[in-house]
Amino acid sequence: MRNIAVKIMYDGSRYHGWQYQKNGITVQERMEQVLSELTNEKVSVTGCSRTDAGVHALEYVFNFKSETKIPIDRLPYAINTHLGNDSIAAVAAAEVAEDFNARFSSKGKRYVYKIWNSNIENPFTSNYSWFLPYKVDVRKMIDAAPMFCGTHDFSAFMAAGGSQKTTVRTIRDCVVKQSAEWDEQIEIEVEADAFLYNMVRIIAGTLAEVGMGRIEKDSIPEIIASCDRRRAGLTAPAEGLFLKKVFFDADLF
């Protein structure tokens, strides 16, 4: 039995997130359909994370087990041919060790959260950023971002519904910058060993509130220490969130 890891990217606007569910098409379901067609097997895929409806992935990794003989370097093309114009693209594939699991073998992830900060919504970014038509001081956000770094109990930055054993996570990097493409776009990048449910979106909402002057930068350590969800900022909407990179022990692809 081969264990195959696949790197994909997807535009989440058309999907009800990654994980299989009854009331809408998901990326997992679409990948299982395509791989089952390709291999003539009933394929189950294991994803690196459960992205919510509307969340995008510049890089997402899943794995599946199969007896297929398709050469590994042909697999992305075969998948893309089956997918057609489906807002998903297979970028690379690799054979991995038998015990590799895209979820549990992951050593960290990096997300980018995009904010469109203007009075006028941009039709090119409306599905790909949070439309925030308020005056935001980006400098304040830039200064506040590193205060999230380090190993903390991040339960103040977690939505109900997670099933984790611990709420301690290590944020390795948290930066805010202007986008290279649009002056009005602000990008927040956060990298951690793992994330709690909605953690990036609550950090993004909190940083936006810092930018709007509603939350003081210096209160961030206290908010973290409080472990009280009500003290953190709002949950920024899904459409601004992109999974950017998934880390494993070694480069897979």
Place this chain on the structure above:
Amino acid sequence: MRNIAVKIMYDGSRYHGWQYQKNGITVQERMEQVLSELTNEKVSVTGCSRTDAGVHALEYVFNFKSETKIPIDRLPYAINTHLGNDSIAAVAAAEVAEDFNARFSSKGKRYVYKIWNSNIENPFTSNYSWFLPYKVDVRKMIDAAPMFCGTHDFSAFMAAGGSQKTTVRTIRDCVVKQSAEWDEQIEIEVEADAFLYNMVRIIAGTLAEVGMGRIEKDSIPEIIASCDRRRAGLTAPAEGLFLKKVFFDADLF
């Protein structure tokens, strides 16, 4: 009677171009509907150019005459409220002189043409660039681009169907660069006093063929001088083209 100029941007993927036509919704038609609703008049708009189906605009200017009392600074918001989620955004509006005409008063335009140069199509750019899965030497394209500059008869770079008096145009700037957002994306920017029908798309196709080694950079002056459409490169597809800037004697907005 007020003469009002409006700056908009639009995602052309959903439209059959700018100009009114019978077999599909156009941006002109949508703007006339919205402005007629807003003003309770039968509004006709004059656009700065006839963009083809699928072509986008980062900046597009049209004007219309009306007795409306809507304050000029409120007009973009009023338009956007009526438009809803229609892939068009009104960005600014200004009162202009009685004889201003968005088409004939224009002193030049700047376009950007985007190429996605990879084996794998990117779901985020597929409606916004030409998917070109061949090996392209961007350096060659960068070197070739300035050869289009100057005042020439560009009839070799014109599709049939134009109705212009002369085919002489002045290209003020023509540059190729890597996109700031994606490594695999190549951007061609062309600025001229005016353009012939499909001129930017034929220049983009010709530059892509230079990048692929099918056309020699040094043959560009001869191709221009030949005035023979068959000697230039192919017409790059509409979805990669963006109107980026429209110039007038003075800044309108």
